[in-house]
Amino acid sequence: MFRLPIPTANYCNSNFGSKKHQCLFLLNLCVSFKHLSQIHAQIQVSGLHRDPFLLTQLIRFCALSPSKNFNYARTLLDHSEAPPPSSWNFLIRGYASSDSPREAIWAFRAMLGRGIIPNKLTFPFLLKSCAMVPALKEGRQVHVDVVKLGLDCDVYVQNNLVHFYGACKKIKDALRVFDEMSDRTVVSWNAVLTACVYNLRLNDGIEYFVKMRDCGFEPDETTMVVVLNASSELGNLSLGRWVHSYVIVRGLLLNCQFGTALVDMYAKSGALGYARLVFDRMEERNVWTWSAMILGLAQHGSANEALELFPKMLNSSIRPNYVTFLGVLCACSHAGLVDDGYRYFHDMEHVYGITPMMIHYGAMADILGRSGRLNEAYNFMKSMPFEPDPIVCRTLLSACSTHGVNDEQGVGNKVRDKLLELEPSRSGNFVMVANFFAETGMWDKAANLRKVMKEKRMKKRAGESSVELGGSIHKFFSGHDSQSDHEDIYRILDILRLHMKLVDM
Incomplete structure (x- = not known):
């Protein structure tokens, strides 16, 4: 049984002048929920159960310590006559970092129901929870409460409002909140940059980054990671290189997060030499670092090198995730390794416990299709545990056009019908099917399909290329x-x- 430590005489004269100080001292030493329950018993016996500060410290431990017990925290609040706002804030904060962020909304409503007035420390974590769910309707109501309480000018609350709206894909609202801020911090700029990149408003994100520099704010590691993500999606290698050089000049550390973003940026831009250089120099790598390198190699003509990197990752005690296996399957596709593709696809679920997603099934179908095993690819597509999406159908139809001589079972016709069934009004599909007819010698059918497109005034989206x-x-x-x-x-x-x-x- 856990015994409460007995304070020495010196402590009794100074820090332990009262039972309350003893309990606070013990709460600071508390390391388990068993200990907490015994301390709580001492508080009850001592008649201190009405003390708001002790209540807050009990709830803080229940909500934020490794020994989380939200039910116990809620029981404490339910049996308290006038719990202070700080106790509710700790509960909301705990839910925001848990697997049940929606419960933070419940806690907030219960807080209001008890007549407790929230303060500026209530809303940042509450909005964070709304962003995680995401709960747009509830978050908007929280925004109303923020305005009613006159906290809409608090920079920390505003930062989280920007993040909330960005996470809910309401980028216009996020930008409006940011543009109306009278006071900003680096966190504010990072929030709006993240919102822009998350919502694929990449050029807007770059513009805000330029404004950030013009306003005299020095970017931090988070800023650099977000800008690197934007440059990766834009394919702007020059911007990515500038960020890299800026970090070197500033003397910022090449931590795991920033290093991974650099590897991803260089890999997506096709600069595999730079990507591998950064990768090799990183002292710490996580699964996302390895996955970015493997996928980048696989997609840019270095399939064998990608497959050589995978066992090295396993030897470094890093467990692969769904992105890792996407890169491995992509490498098998480009290298024509059907048997290896089957093996990796099997190991993904049965060895590593990762349920294949649509994109993995599509990659496996691509492996079979590129190898000319069309009927096998079609049967694999039919065996999927869910309805194939148009991307898988287009992948297989493209393979049928390339390996038409192997299409003895009429796979191309079956896939064609399925594609038009899934997306009957997408002009690109009609063009692809018409090309399939033409490449397999069915000129009349190709002409008739193009005639139908003309009658329905269907136009294929113009081809696009870009130059940096x-x-x-x-x-x-x-x-x-x-x-x-x-x-x-x-x-x-x-x-x-x-x-x-x-x-x-």
């Missing part, structure tokens, strides 16, 4: 001159063409 120049991304669309100076571009192209002819002469 001086840190800016210039997009070009098929059949459309988006550049105001396109005449100068064509004039330069004509000069280059003439120069090439002269060289050949």
Whole structure:
């Protein structure tokens, strides 16, 4: 049985002048819920159960310590006559970092029901919980309460409002809250940058980053990670390199999070040499670091190197996740390793306990399709535990166009019908099917399908390409001159063409 420590005479004269101080001292030493229940018993016996500060410390332990016990915390609050706001704040904060963030909303409503007025420390973690759920309706009501209490100018509350709206994909609301802030911190800028990147408003995110620098704020590691994510999605290698050089000049540490973002950025941009250089220099790597490197190698022509990296990851005691296996299956597809693909797909679920997702089934179908095993790929697609999505169908139809000579079972026709059933109005599917007809010699069917597209006024989205120049991304669309100076571009192209002819002469 746990025995409460007996204070010495010196402690009795100073720190233990009262039972309350003894209980507070014991609460600071508490390491388990068993100990807490005994301390609580001492509080009850001593007649201190009405003390609001002791109650708050009991709830703090129940909500925030490793020995979490939310039910006990709620019981304490239910049996307290006037629990202070701080006790409810600790409960809400505990739920925000738990697997049950929605319970924080319950705690807030119970708090209001008891007539307890929230303060500025109530709302940051409450909004964090609403963002995690996500609970847009409840979060908006919380925003109303924030305004009613006059806390809408508190920077910490506003930061979490920006984060909440961004997480709920209400980017306009997030930007409005941020733009109306009279006082901002680096955390404020990070919140709006994260909201922009999460909602794929990448150019807006870069613009806010430039404004952040113009306003005299120095970016921190979190800022750099968010900007790297934006540059990865934009394919802006120049921006990513600038971020890397900025971090080196500032002397910021290459921690695991930032190193992983660098590896991901270089890998997605096709700069595998830089990605591998950063990867090899990292002292600490997690599963996301390894996965980013493996997937990057697999997608950019280094399938064998990706497959060599996978066992090294396992030897370093890092357990793979669903992204790791996506990279491994992608590598098997590009390397034509069907048997290895089957083995990795099997190990994913039966060895590592990772349930395959649609994207993994699509990768396996791609492995079979690229190898010309069309009927096997079709049967694999039919055996999926869920309805195949259009992406899987398009992948297999593309393989049928390439390996039409192997399509003795008419897999292409079956996949074609399934694709048009899933997305009957997507113009790109009609173009793909028409091309399939043309490539397999069915010219009449191809012409009829294009005629149907014309009658229904279906247009395929224009092809798009982009060029990075001086840190800016210039997009070009098929059949459309988006550049105001396109005449100068064509004039330069004509000069280059003439120069090439002269060289050949």
